[in-house]
Amino acid sequence: MARETWATRAGFILAAVGSAVGLGNIWRFPFITGQYGGSSFLITYLAFVALIGFPAILVEFVIGRRTDRNPVGALRELGSGAWSYAGWLFVVTGFIILSYYSVVAGWFLRYTLIGITEGFTLTDPAEAEALFGTVSTGLDTLLFHAVFMLCVIGIIAAGVRRGIELSVKVMVPAILVLLLGLAAYGFTLDGASAAYAYYLSPDFGTIAANWTEILPAAAGQAFFTLSLGMGVMITYASYLGEDRNLAADAGIIATLDTLVAVLVGFVVFPVLFSVGIEPGTGGPGAIFVSLTSAFAGIPGGRILGVVFFGMVGIAALSSAISILEVLVSYLIDEVGVARIPASAAVGVAVFLLGVPVTVDLIFLDLYDLLADGILLVLGSLLLALFVGWVIPDVGREELRKGIGDLGGLGDAWIWAVRIPIVIVVIVSLYLGIVDY
Numbered sequence: 001m002a003r004e005t006w007a008t009r010a011g012f013i014l015a016a017v018g019s020a021v022g023l024g025n026i027w028r029f030p031f032i033t034g035q036y037g038g039s040s041f042l043i044t045y046l047a048f049v050a051l052i053g054f055p056a057i058l059v060e061f062v063i064g065r066r067t068d069r070n071p072v073g074a075l076r077e078l079g080s081g082a083w084s085y086a087g088w089l090f091v092v093t094g095f096i097i098l099s100y101y102s103v104v105a106g107w108f109l110r111y112t113l114i115g116i117t118e119g120f121t122l123t124d125p126a127e128a129e130a131l132f133g134t135v136s137t138g139l140d141t142l143l144f145h146a147v148f149m150l151c152v153i154g155i156i157a158a159g160v161r162r163g164i165e166l167s168v169k170v171m172v173p174a175i176l177v178l179l180l181g182l183a184a185y186g187f188t189l190d191g192a193s194a195a196y197a198y199y200l201s202p203d204f205g206t207i208a209a210n211w212t213e214i215l216p217a218a219a220g221q222a223f224f225t226l227s228l229g230m231g232v233m234i235t236y237a238s239y240l241g242e243d244r245n246l247a248a249d250a251g252i253i254a255t256l257d258t259l260v261a262v263l264v265g266f267v268v269f270p271v272l273f274s275v276g277i278e279p280g281t282g283g284p285g286a287i288f289v290s291l292t293s294a295f296a297g298i299p300g301g302r303i304l305g306v307v308f309f310g311m312v313g314i315a316a317l318s319s320a321i322s323i324l325e326v327l328v329s330y331l332i333d334e335v336g337v338a339r340i341p342a343s344a345a346v347g348v349a350v351f352l353l354g355v356p357v358t359v360d361l362i363f364l365d366l367y368d369l370l371a372d373g374i375l376l377v378l379g380s381l382l383l384a385l386f387v388g389w390v391i392p393d394v395g396r397e398e399l400r401k402g403i404g405d406l407g408g409l410g411d412a413w414i415w416a417v418r419i420p421i422v423i424v425v426i427v428s429l430y431l432g433i434v435d436y
């Protein structure tokens with residue numbers, strides 16, 4: 001059977017945007033930004049997306065389109081020796097990320113449901129904290145994890161066009177519309193101006209004083225948010241024809257993902273400030289605790305909350321499918337398993353790997369640290385070294401298709417891949433490990 005391809009250019013872009021826009025933008029971005037002092041983190045992150053993220057997307061695109069293969073097969077085809085095994089890293093990373101990603105997505109489904117059936121009534125942070133405790137551990141948590149994984153499996157089992165492409169054409173526009181509505185609402189809240197000041201006024205002093213923490217956090221976030229370092233963009237580009245302008249597509253994807261993250265700040269920070277909550281006090285659960293108690297205290301908070309949590313659920317789904325697709329495309333291409341059994345088998349394995357996270361949040365920290373702090377960054381480093389130093393001419397040639405004359409772009413790109421990405425990744429890995 002012929003390998004599947006995207007039906008339309010929009011389908012590919014929406015799928016890639018759907019992958020990029022997810023929990024990373026909506027859950028991870030505000031709490032990390034809060035943790036590292038708002039604006040100072042924002043600036044560092046924006047710089048990294050432009051200087052490192054954009055070239056790194058192109059690295060994955062050229063590999064995928066060149067080979068028309070899943071990441072394992074692609075690296076085996078292009079590389080020799082140890083390089084041909086590097087693709088395995090992505091498979092391992094994919095399993096880990098998807099397993100906890102799905103559990104956290106389940107929390108959002110649960111909060112959406114709570115908002116619909118009971119509303120958000122807990123203005124007392126201690127009670128909101130207790131609610132988070134019930135949402136984030138136990139049998140119900142497992143159930144929501146299962147429901148979410150079933151949705152992911154269903155879409156991927158339906159295929160590239162009928163599953164991924166069709167679903168993202170609905171999900172991605174829905175996310176953007178809902179988010180714009182929420183940001184407009186945030187603008188009307190009492191806390192808006194204080195929140196914008198906190199979020200937007202540049203603070204170079206904080207960056208200088210805390211760069212050993214801000215730098216690795218911003219680099220890790222840039223890779224995570226753009227779905228880089230585990231072969232998603234390789235896989236999605238492998239379903240592309242030869243006539244696309246990869247640089248233009250990468251630009252659209254990076255811009256939209258960044259826009260969403262920045263817009264989320266325009267929702268979350270005004271909501272928090274309007275009830276007097278300081279952003280950035282404590283970890284992954286904090287955003288749930290502070291948001292639910294904030295939703296309880298502001299006008300229209302129930303609708304706001306349901307729309308917000310529901311939107312996050314959709315965004316998480318359009319990202320999760322891209323991770324499962326990496327694993328499934330490997331089984332289809334390399335092992336010859338059919339799509340439907342491959343989707344089911346991998347989905348169940350991912351579900352099982354996520355079970356510990358529903359028992360104790362310590363596993364969430366562990367998986368996140370391992371995957372985001374180490375594996376994704378390492379994956380991006382290997383890909384940059386490979387394309388930048390081992391096969392730069394293949395990379396340039398692939399980038400040229402659909403563009404024609406690259407002008408200075410080809411060299412600028414190769415050098416960005418050869419030096420800045422490599423330096424930033426090595427420094428962040430080092431600082432991250434020292435810090436840990």
Ligand code: PFF
Binds near residue numbers: 019224225230232322
């Ligand atoms: N980019 C997604 C987000 O921001 O939520 C997360 C993600 C998806 C990371 C796919 C890595 C990946 F391969």
Ligand code: NA
Binds near residue numbers: 024224257
């Ligand atoms: Na993202």
